[in-house]
Amino acid sequence: MINFKLNGLEVQVEDGSTILEACKFFGIEIPTLCYMEGLESYGGCRMCLVQISDDKNPKLVTACTYPVEEGLNVRTNTKRVISARKMMVELLLSVSSDSKVIQDLASKLNVTKLRFASRHEDCILCGRCVRMCKDQMQSGAIGFTERGYKKKIETPFNIRSEVCRLCGGCIYVCPVCQTRCQGPDADTDICNACLTLEPTCIEVHDDYQCWLGTTGDCGTCVKKEDKEGKK
Amino acid sequence: MKQYRTHLLVCAGTGCVACNSYEIKKTLEAEITKRKLQDEITVIATGCNGFCERGPIVVVQPEGIFYQRLKTEDIPHLVEEHLLKGRPVKKLMYVPPKEELPVPKMMDIGFFRHQLLIVLRNRGRIDPENIEEYIAFDGYQALEKALTKMTPEQIIGVVKESGLRGRGGAGFPTGLKWERCRKAPGDEKYLICNGDEGDPGAFMDRSVLEADPHAVLEGMAIGAKAIGAQKGYIYVRSEYPLALKRIKIAIEQAEEYGLLGKNILGTGFDFSVEVARGAGAFVSGEETSLIAAIEGKIGIPRQRPPYPAQKGLWKKPTNINNVETWANVPQIIFKGAKWYSEIGTKTSKGTKIFSLVGKINNTGLVEVPMGISLKDIIYEIGGGIPKNKKFKAVQTGGPSGGCIPNQHLNLPIDYESLTEVGSMMGSGGMIVMDEDTCMVDVAKYFMNFLRDESCGKCLSCREGTHRMWEILDKITCGQGTMEDLATLEELAMAVKDASMCGLGQTAANPVLSALKYFQGEFVSHIKDKKCPARVCKPLIKYTVIPDRCTGCMACLKVCAYRAIEGKRKEVHKILQEKCTKCGSCLQVCKFEAVLVE
Numbered sequence: 112m113i114n115f116k117l118n119g120l121e122v123q124v125e126d127g128s129t130i131l132e133a134c135k136f137f138g139i140e141i142p143t144l145c146y147m148e149g150l151e152s153y154g155g156c157r158m159c160l161v162q163i164s165d166d167k168n169p170k171l172v173t174a175c176t177y178p179v180e181e182g183l184n185v186r187t188n189t190k191r192v193i194s195a196r197k198m199m200v201e202l203l204l205s206v207s208s209d210s211k212v213i214q215d216l217a218s219k220l221n222v223t224k225l226r227f228a229s230r231h232e233d234c235i236l237c238g239r240c241v242r243m244c245k246d247q248m249q250s251g252a253i254g255f256t257e258r259g260y261k262k263k264i265e266t267p268f269n270i271r272s273e274v275c276r277l278c279g280g281c282i283y284v285c286p287v288c289q290t291r292c293q294g295p296d297a298d299t300d301i302c303n304a305c306l307t308l309e310p311t312c313i314e315v316h317d318d319y320q321c322w323l324g325t326t327g328d329c330g331t332c333v334k335k336e337d338k339e340g341k342k
Numbered sequence: 343m344k345q346y347r348t349h350l351l352v353c354a355g356t357g358c359v360a361c362n363s364y365e366i367k368k369t370l371e372a373e374i375t376k377r378k379l380q381d382e383i384t385v386i387a388t389g390c391n392g393f394c395e396r397g398p399i400v401v402v403q404p405e406g407i408f409y410q411r412l413k414t415e416d417i418p419h420l421v422e423e424h425l426l427k428g429r430p431v432k433k434l435m436y437v438p439p440k441e442e443l444p445v446p447k448m449m450d451i452g453f454f455r456h457q458l459l460i461v462l463r464n465r466g467r468i469d470p471e472n473i474e475e476y477i478a479f480d481g482y483q484a485l486e487k488a489l490t491k492m493t494p495e496q497i498i499g500v501v502k503e504s505g506l507r508g509r510g511g512a513g514f515p516t517g518l519k520w521e522r523c524r525k526a527p528g529d530e531k532y533l534i535c536n537g538d539e540g541d542p543g544a545f546m547d548r549s550v551l552e553a554d555p556h557a558v559l560e561g562m563a564i565g566a567k568a569i570g571a572q573k574g575y576i577y578v579r580s581e582y583p584l585a586l587k588r589i590k591i592a593i594e595q596a597e598e599y600g601l602l603g604k605n606i607l608g609t610g611f612d613f614s615v616e617v618a619r620g621a622g623a624f625v626s627g628e629e630t631s632l633i634a635a636i637e638g639k640i641g642i643p644r645q646r647p648p649y650p651a652q653k654g655l656w657k658k659p660t661n662i663n664n665v666e667t668w669a670n671v672p673q674i675i676f677k678g679a680k681w682y683s684e685i686g687t688k689t690s691k692g693t694k695i696f697s698l699v700g701k702i703n704n705t706g707l708v709e710v711p712m713g714i715s716l717k718d719i720i721y722e723i724g725g726g727i728p729k730n731k732k733f734k735a736v737q738t739g740g741p742s743g744g745c746i747p748n749q750h751l752n753l754p755i756d757y758e759s760l761t762e763v764g765s766m767m768g769s770g771g772m773i774v775m776d777e778d779t780c781m782v783d784v785a786k787y788f789m790n791f792l793r794d795e796s797c798g799k800c801l802s803c804r805e806g807t808h809r810m811w812e813i814l815d816k817i818t819c820g821q822g823t824m825e826d827l828a829t830l831e832e833l834a835m836a837v838k839d840a841s842m843c844g845l846g847q848t849a850a851n852p853v854l855s856a857l858k859y860f861q862g863e864f865v866s867h868i869k870d871k872k873c874p875a876r877v878c879k880p881l882i883k884y885t886v887i888p889d890r891c892t893g894c895m896a897c898l899k900v901c902a903y904r905a906i907e908g909k910r911k912e913v914h915k916i917l918q919e920k921c922t923k924c925g926s927c928l929q930v931c932k933f934e935a936v937l938v939e
Contacts, residue, residue, distance in 0.1 A: 153799075154645055154799075154800070154842060155799050155800060155801060156801050157800055157801050157802050157840045157841075160839075160840055170839075171839050171840055172645070172842075173645070173842070176645040177645060177647075178647060178648075180647070191839060194832075194835075194836065195802075195836050195839045195840045198802075198806075198832065198833060198836035198840070199801055199802060199836070199840060202801055202802070202805040202806065202809065203801065203805075205805070205809070206805065226825070226829045227809050227812070227829075228812070235801070236798065236801075236804070255640070255798070257798070258623065258625070258794075258795070258796065258797050258798045259792075259793050259794045259795055259796040259797070259798050259804060259807075259808075260793045260794070260796070260798070260804060260805075260807070260808040261794075261798075262798030262804060
């Protein structure tokens with residue numbers, strides 16, 4: 112067992128746990144995007160940033176890839192963490208404002224403006240599909256090519272891969288392909304509708320009718336503010 | 343060994359080779375043979391002298407006469423006058439800027455006089471392709487000492503005591519790094535020499551590998567004994583063919599002499615070295631990325647811990663140091679920790695090699711003691727700024743370093759002081775900028791480099807550098823707003839905080855330091871739509887000053903876009919809609935009649 116400090120509390124976790132696993136175990140919510148159970152942690156989206164320190168030089172690391180060390184001091188919600196996460200969401204939105212997953216993250220972290228020109232490119236290079244293909248399907252039909260801002264995900268030489276079984280796993284795990292956000296405003300590319308959730312079903316029934324308790328995920332109860340600010 | 347009265351040392355570093363120094367060497371040999379002097383005079387091709395701007399260079403020893411910018415036509419005269427008649431040729435010597443008399447001796451030239459050579463002690467002195475010359479200058483004595491008289495703990499102790507810190511950029515104490523790797527469990531351990539030098543304008547590692555490859559090999563063999571490694575890799579960029587060639591020759595020769603391989607010097611200690619060629623990615627200089635590249639994977643950094651000292655190459659404990667760090671080691675072991683720790687400042691010991699480039703008179707490679715001021719490097723060694731221009735800033739630490747302005751010129755250089763003013767030591771690039779440099783444009787240049795060279799894994803670095811470049815591009819086009827400036831700063835801070843590896847964490851430095859010291863320049867781009875340094879093309883305009891124009895038609899002829907109209911002896915006019923702002927008219931005008939604003 113490893114002893115460490117989580118948001119000021121002395122806690123213990125099993126050897127080999129990551130900070131994210133420890134946080135989950137203790138019920139501390141950390142936003143994630145490229146992380147997915149069953150896939151190797153990648154640490155690309157930088158959503159799960161937390162602050163660690165040896166008391167001298169606090170730094171931000173991704174909770175999904177950082178192993179818990181003895182005596183580590185982890186803080187999950189400092190000002191520095193929140194502002195970095197918010198900037199990451201803003202960058203994600205600027206690439207793919209049509210993704211519901213990303214718009215939800217924006218609402219959750221209260222990101223209400225987008226200061227960069229929207230590219231509507233869709234792929235955010237989180238690498239879920241690449242890892243799904245490699246880790247779960249043992250295939251490796253797709254991978255990253257190029258680097259820097261030209262980086263993209265492709266089959267080798269951009270022709271159909273021999274090892275691809277057309278299983279569709281890549282599409283299944285893609286946070287952009289999964290569900291489209293219906294709401295983003297054409298002017299701002301931000302939806303934020305989840306901030307003003309007004310379930311319609313609860314007016315009729317005594318309980319939310321949402322699937323598996325994922326409140327608001329069907330999107331029908333989300334009302335958008337109009338230009339005058341009325342709902 | 344044959345004795346010669348005179349040695350001609352022809353520089354054969356990459357810079358001088360590009361200026362035809364091999365041809366010079368051949369001509370020298372031919373001329374010497376023609377005059378039947380071949381038994382008295384020998385010609386040797388050495389490693390880089392560092393004064394690359396003056397190449398090709400020939401130094402005549404033992405007098406130490408320094409000849410520069412030689413052409414093959416000069417050689418017969420040089421041989422006749424100097425070597426036969428004993429009259430040094432003044433017109434081929436170096437004349438310092440703003441002076442008239444040439445300086446004959448190498449060590450009297452400001453560029454060389456203020457340097458202190460430890461790592462580059464053999465530069466311009468030995469033939470790097472001949473192990474015997476290295477051995478003649480105390481080579482491999484430190485290895486012998488380490489293998490026969492010292493325990494691994496003692497070696498680590500000496501390196502720790504010397505205060506040597508990593509020369510690759512981060513400045514981690516080398517002794518401590520070695521100790522961690524030594525203590526890591528496992529019998530199979532690796533050493534890596536990081537020669538993936540990718541900073542624009544930096545060539546320290548290349549020069550060390552070219553001028554004194556055996557120093558690196560000796561350092562690695564000593565390190566191997568200290569750590570308990572059996573195998574070492576030297577990772578060199580493919581862009582350095584000469585360095586690759588010389589290090590390969592050096593490994594072959596060292597193996598032949600029993601200084602590498604099995605049972606070194608009969609002590610029963612085995613250590614072999616292999617060369618790994620880089621595939622040209624800036625990010626591969628990061629240690630975990632470099633390890634991935636040697637393993638044959640994509641050069642992408644990974645999360646530390648586990649550190650390479652615990653799990654490195656092929657998941658075995660690995661110690662990785664920069665070329666320059668390794669080259670320091672033999673001298674420390676040979677001369678002792680005390681000698682080394684007396685050089686430098688309180689926290690940074692020894693010397694550091696800087697590549698001095700940009701708007702400076704004496705471009706080249708210099709090795710100076712830590713704690714020397716920036717002013718001394720730029721004015722005493724570098725000879726100041728050309729064309730009487732004003733100094734504006736110096737960029738240290740490569741693309742992820744920062745610009746240091748005039749007010750910090752007296753700063754004594756060490757790891758801490760550079761970080762304090764918003765830059766960093768980095769691998770030792772030093773780009774000098776004069777008043778004609780636009781700081782927004784410089785920040786944009788580096789951001790363009792980094793958005794290209796980021797591995798693209800972290801969103802913060804991939805998207806962040808790209809967006810910073812976009813904002814800077816907007817500002818240089820005169821379309822920026824003050825809000826953009828605030829966004830830029832906030833984004834830069836986030837990129838610094840949120841990225842995983844050294845590349846991302848320092849990628850914002852060029853922007854942040856430019857914003858800190860040259861905010862005014864950003865504001866004048868945004869508010870006044872003016873580029874004070876007159877660099878950003880969308881913000882400048884070329885016009886003819888009618889009073890000065892003589893109507894000579896020189897500018898008219900040189901303009902490729904026919905954007906200038908006018909007749910002989912009549913004032914010319916520049917057509918703004920056709921002008922591409924190439925600046926050719928400004929260059930050809932002898933009457934200073936072209937105005938840029």
